[in-house]
Amino acid sequence: MLTSVVLILSVVASVEMPVNLALLNLLLCGAFTFVYFSGTVDWPRWPALAQWAWVTALSVVWLLMLPVNDVSIYLILSLFFVYLAVFNDWRGVAAVVAATLMSILIQIPDGLTLGGVVGPAISALVVVAIHVAYQKLWQVSRERSELIEELMTTRNELAETQHAAGIAAERERIAHEIHDTVAQGLSSIQMLLHAAERDLAATGLDEEAQAPVRMRIDQARQSAQDNLAEARAMIAALQPASLSxxxxxxxxxxxxxxxxxxxxxxxxxxxxxxxxxxxxxxxxxxxxxxxxxxxxxxxxxxxxxxxxxxxxxxxxxxxxxxxxxxxxxxxxxxxxxxxxxxxxxxxxxxxxxxxxxxxxxxxxxxxxxxxxxxxxxxxxxxxxxxxxxx
The missing domain is CATH 3.30.565.10 (Histidine kinase-like ATPase, C-terminal domain)
Known part of the structure; x- marks a missing residue:
């Protein structure tokens, strides 16, 4: 937004210039606009050499604009952010310092003023301070994101651990449920079959008459015994039928x-x-x-x-x-x-x-x-x- 406003003011300043300077000013403003906006979005994907070429082209066009149009000096703020973003280390700060010196030195032929020195210098300090603060915020945000990711991972691991512990506890509970229900019931059936066998013997029937009944009793007893063995190995969650x-x-x-x-x-x-x-x-x-x-x-x-x-x-x-x-x-x-x-x-x-x-x-x-x-x-x-x- 700032860059667009300064470029518009630079173009408007052409109205008060001689025709030859006005045309040169419009040409330089167009060149700066093209170079600047062609790289502001895509430069992170460019190789290092292309990034250097883009920054150099912007700087050269800006330096050519300074003698032609006084308003163009305010484009230095946009260049500050470009330098710090592209280089993101001491080279960015060095570029800011160099651009600040150039903006001051370019004023020497017309005479330096306190505002002409202090303005660019303060602007450079403010931009560097903003960049450092942004970097700190970005670092804190990244660390927080990593911490959140680590916490999520820990939570998932804890959930898996609790799930495994819950499965183990449920298996133990089911083992007791099966023992106290199915196993107890099958044991009772075996005892009833023993009682039935005693009652059969007390009827006075001969062995031949008792044989089919005893065979069925033995089959039932064996079936209860087999199912009792399987019941102890069953894993299933059962609601108490008696209470239902x-x-x-x-x-x-x-x-x-x-x-x-x-x-x-x-x-x-x-x-x-x-x-x-x-x-x-x-x-x-x-x-x-x-x-x-x-x-x-x-x-x-x-x-x-x-x-x-x-x-x-x-x-x-x-x-x-x-x-x-x-x-x-x-x-x-x-x-x-x-x-x-x-x-x-x-x-x-x-x-x-x-x-x-x-x-x-x-x-x-x-x-x-x-x-x-x-x-x-x-x-x-x-x-x-x-x-x-x-």
Missing amino acids: EGSLEDALGRVARSFGASGEIDIDVDVEGEPAVLPMKAEAMLLRVAQGAVGNVVKHSGATRARITLSFLPDATRLDVVDNGHGFDPEALAERPAGLGHVGLDAMRRRAAEVGGTLAVESSPGSGTAISVSVPVAEDGGQGAAEARG
Whole structure:
């Protein structure tokens, strides 16, 4: 814009010149305009030699304009920016200094003035200062862009790490889900098949009559055993089916009836307090702990009775599973290795901890076992729990 204004004023100044000088002035103004605007956009793509030639041509045309038209001295500002942009180092500053000296020396024949010296000098200082400030801003912007790119890369790496960690945690959770649902159910089926085999023997039928039934029982037992082995290797995210079919109380009732029938023991379910809506993760944890605890009662305790108690307290929801079995030493059991085939108390504690709950075990040899898991009530009450379920 500045260059265009100065060139227009230079052309207008031709009106007051003699014809020969006016024509020369118009020719030089046209030459400067052509050379300047032909390179302002494309010069960064030119080779170094072409850039030098462009800057030299501009400087020569400008020097030829100075004796003809006084207004052309203001084109020095445009040349300053060209020098600093093309060379972008000490050579650009040297070119600015040289152009400043030339603009001062060209005034000597007509007599130097303070304004004729100070004006170009101050203009040179201002342009150099602007260029340095711009360079600093550009450097800061580039460093910020690099920092943003680095942060984006770090964020992506962190997201991948978190994703991998989430996959690992989900795989562990699924392993416990499969053990406590499919595996427990298949184990119960095997126990029922054993019971059916005993009932068949008690019918008094001869071996020939029992043979087809025993064959079917053996086939069912083998199928349950094969599927139990495959269930431990499955990787799939499953929502607890029991909870999808009703409330937690109903799900606990089904657990009691299923395990009670398979283990031939009486399992009662009691609910204390005003039932409250819990987050789905909390309900799933309570159900899974109940399944694991009752499964251990049926398989290991030798109990004849057990009770599941669900208590809705003002500050927590607690689940208790108590049996009259032969009991055990919790500290000795804690030293045993756990795996997919033996998901024990540690797994229950991890489940409880995932939803902010705690698990306690009371037992001793010969006096039965009591397992209690407690989940604190959310501060936002039922509404927050309902939202968590959604």
